[in-house]
Amino acid sequence: MSPTISEAYRELPLPPHHIVPIDFGSLKSVPFSHQWFASDTQVGKLSTPSLKPRLDSHAIPVVDLASPDVLERLGRACEEWGVFQVVGHGISSEELEEVESQAERFFALPPEVKARVLRSPDGGAGYGIARISSFFSKFMWHEGFTIMGSSLDYAKQIWPHDYQHFSDVMDEYQKKVKNLSQRLMLQILSSLKVSDLPETSSICPNPATASTALQLNHYPSCPDPDLALGLAPHTDSFLITVLHQARRAHGLQVFNDRAGGWVPVSPLQNALVVNVGDLLHVLSNGRYVSALHRVAVSERSRERVSVAYFYGPAADAEVAPLGAAAPVYRRFKVVDYVKLKARELDKAMSLMRI
Ligand SMILES: O=C(O)CCC(=O)C(=O)O
Numbered sequence: 001m002s003p004t005i006s007e008a009y010r011e012l013p014l015p016p017h018h019i020v021p022i023d024f025g026s027l028k029s030v031p032f033s034h035q036w037f038a039s040d041t042q043v044g045k046l047s048t049p050s051l052k053p054r055l056d057s058h059a060i061p062v063v064d065l066a067s068p069d070v071l072e073r074l075g076r077a078c079e080e081w082g083v084f085q086v087v088g089h090g091i092s093s094e095e096l097e098e099v100e101s102q103a104e105r106f107f108a109l110p111p112e113v114k115a116r117v118l119r120s121p122d123g124g125a126g127y128g129i130a131r132i133s134s135f136f137s138k139f140m141w142h143e144g145f146t147i148m149g150s151s152l153d154y155a156k157q158i159w160p161h162d163y164q165h166f167s168d169v170m171d172e173y174q175k176k177v178k179n180l181s182q183r184l185m186l187q188i189l190s191s192l193k194v195s196d197l198p199e200t201s202s203i204c205p206n207p208a209t210a211s212t213a214l215q216l217n218h219y220p221s222c223p224d225p226d227l228a229l230g231l232a233p234h235t236d237s238f239l240i241t242v243l244h245q246a247r248r249a250h251g252l253q254v255f256n257d258r259a260g261g262w263v264p265v266s267p268l269q270n271a272l273v274v275n276v277g278d279l280l281h282v283l284s285n286g287r288y289v290s291a292l293h294r295v296a297v298s299e300r301s302r303e304r305v306s307v308a309y310f311y312g313p314a315a316d317a318e319v320a321p322l323g324a325a326a327p328v329y330r331r332f333k334v335v336d337y338v339k340l341k342a343r344e345l346d347k348a349m350s351l352m353r354i
């Protein structure tokens with residue numbers, strides 16, 4: 001049987017305090033365990049002296065999928081930013097609001113109910129603290145629920161008598177966002193202008209073999225936002241991530257070298273945020289930026305919800321720079337990269353360099 005992405009985590013089980021989130025609802029102040037200082041946000045060589053972003057969000061490209069020069073725009077956005085907002089994507093605002101409200105419904109449940117779908121120590125799916133948390137000395141102001149495949153079994157555990165709606169909404173959304181991801185990937189690969197793409201079928205798989213995960217994120221309202229960090233700086237591992245952030249839910253920021261700092265990716269009505277992940281960075285031989293991003297806790301008493309969809313090749317597919325005369329990354333299996341990332345986080349990509 002071919003491997004799955006979840007298997008990548010078997011070798012590295014996490015202790016319970018890196019799985020079970022704190023009961024945010026019971027806190028009147030930010031505990032020391034969740035207070036972040038400049039030195040806590042160092043990722044590799046990148047130090048982040050302040051949580052205040054440098055630029056305004058107008059800098060982030062907006063790409064309309066209906067525009068005649070869409071390939072050129074996608075290529076430029078991937079090369080200069082590794083992140084863009086996409087409009088004309090075909091997913092209605094009603095569908096996005098429905099997913100968002102089902103995510104809110106889940107996170108509003110008491111801790112003991114959410115614990116019924118707790119992530120296992122050696123698993124990738126379920127409810128819990130972000131897996132990257134184990135690399136940092138402080139905890140994030142965040143709880144997440146990762147769904148891989150159908151959400152029906154989870155929904156039955158959470159709402160034994162009322163599971164159908166949550167499951168229908170999540171599964172229908174996954175179908176739509178998978179189609180969109182596939183379409184975007186084909187366009188992004190075309191934008192690379194690689195003359196022959198022999199591996200397109202394995203790197204841009206049919207829906208039956210793709211590795212995908214739906215990640216519901218919740219950043220509870222915080223008594224002192226300046227002390228807390230929603231999600232620490234990281235890059236996403238797969239090819240692309242398609243993210244819906246709730247309206248008015250500010251906080252996502254992306255690091256941009258040329259801009260010289262963190263830039264907010266503010267919610268734009270009916271737009272989805274797309275970011276380049278590590279595997280697309282490799283396919284493009286380093287040309288497309290795997291966007292380093294984080295989430296700040298922006299405002300007191302405003303909670304934030306986002307829904308990310310990670311899209312990648314089959315776990316046993318091989319990835320290598322496409323059509324590159326001088327490849328700077330070696331060929332590797334997707335599942336091996338996910339294992340390496342679970343051990344090394346931000347160093348994983350450079351370990352794959354030739
Ligand atoms: O909540 C967000 O805006 C970003 C979430 C994210 O980066 C992730 O789930 O990997």
Ligand SMILES: [Fe+2]
Pocket residue numbers: 234235236293
């Ligand atoms: Fe992310």
